Amino acid sequence: MRKASNRRSGGGTAAPALREPSLAAVPFLKFAGTGPIELLSDAQRQQVRRRAVARDFPARTIVYRAGSSADSVFVIGEGVVKSYRDLASGRRRIAAFFFARDLFGLAESGYYVNTVQAITPVRAYEIHVDALTELFAHDPDIEAQFLWKTVHVLREAQHHNIIIGRRDAVGRVAMLLRLLRKQDSAGSNRNIPVPMSKSDIADYLGLSLEAVVRATRRLERQGIVQFVGRHQVQILDLRQFEALAVAA
């Protein structure tokens, strides 16, 4: 299914073929397969790496704030961030969670539109816009890959729209869990990592914290899922889970 380049799960011993910064997306055009694939070739990753600055953000660190000058875009090597905006009403709306191999740094007229904050410790590659321009000029094909990645993010934003369009809290929570499941391990796993807090989940789903809690509790009482600590969910009844999460 996937072009499984030379994957090796061990630690980095003798210069493993550079795997970061890596970009993943479901392609725009037809291809053999259905899931996300790696967009950048080894050579392209090197090109990007050369012009990027590797940075580490401890959990909770603000990467940038909405309204500040947008000088860079970022590619995540490892970790999870949230991209959000605080509204006049005092509410916070999380526009997206970003994971390894994601691209973020959405700007408008040179200023970031959202605030981005690390949820877990994050390693990211910061690419200055000048470097980005240079990169695109040097290799137009890299530009194409960034375009496809942006299209991918756009699709995800539309999916988010569909999620929060549901009126029932249980269904929305189920759909988010399904997202997190696909994020991890190609989605055949019954244990889902949930790095973010329930409060973050509420802000993402457009619910109150209480509604999220009640929804998860109901899922547990019905024997569909079970929380293992605060940051992992176990799926007990996959059939019912999918039924809820897909029904839309």
Place this chain on the structure above:
Amino acid sequence: MRKASNRRSGGGTAAPALREPSLAAVPFLKFAGTGPIELLSDAQRQQVRRRAVARDFPARTIVYRAGSSADSVFVIGEGVVKSYRDLASGRRRIAAFFFARDLFGLAESGYYVNTVQAITPVRAYEIHVDALTELFAHDPDIEAQFLWKTVHVLREAQHHNIIIGRRDAVGRVAMLLRLLRKQDSAGSNRNIPVPMSKSDIADYLGLSLEAVVRATRRLERQGIVQFVGRHQVQILDLRQFEALAVAA
């Protein structure tokens, strides 16, 4: 503020500098101004035009259906379309309305993810994906413009997220009207064209038709706006209107 090239509202007499297919977006980078600008140069429009097929879609025509093979992207010359998906629940979610100078044709793995239908009579430029590839190879700068346009659409999707995140129907309707107002005439106008039906508005806002009706009626009863026929709204109290639409 805008590069007001040679605008002339009359009919096309002696070869006016080709204005279509035209792409508009708020830029990614800093620039002098704040609204959307034209992305393509005259030469680039010619390049695009050469590889595109001009097509006319009467109102209500389906441009393409979700799930069908995504062979082309489209740039709108004139008219309005809706891009939507029908859910298993029987509900319809409109992901976006697209207007003149917009780009649509979002695909995943070579298949359209949404259905697109003309709301008004539409003139569009259909660009086959092969032609698009060729176009990008020929002029990487055009590719960049398509990237910026996609980023623009992504921002709009996020804004849509914020709209439907509101719980009050009146506020959501106000935000949509504000969008339509900005779409038309740089937004200094008190008369807003509303090409779509209230049912479409409901599907866009994630409300029932009845809720949309009641919300508009309340706006009218409070003397904030007034419907003139079915497809135009007049703003009576701009201050209150903005307060509602911005508050989020």
Place this chain on the structure above:
DNA sequence: CGTCGTATTGAGGAGGCTCAACTAAGGTGG
């Protein structure tokens, strides 16, 4: 001047929100 799709209005019920009190977990300093 009928007919179909769109729009409007009312009544009743469900679900999420707010407010409020309380519990659990994680981190820090003595």
Place this chain on the structure above:
DNA sequence: CCACCTTAGTTGAGCCTCCTCAATACGACG
């Protein structure tokens, strides 16, 4: 090691808004 403190999570009661169902009005078009 434990007391303390802070943040995250849980649960209940009552309110409010939107949804559903149902009946009716309007308007464009043939």
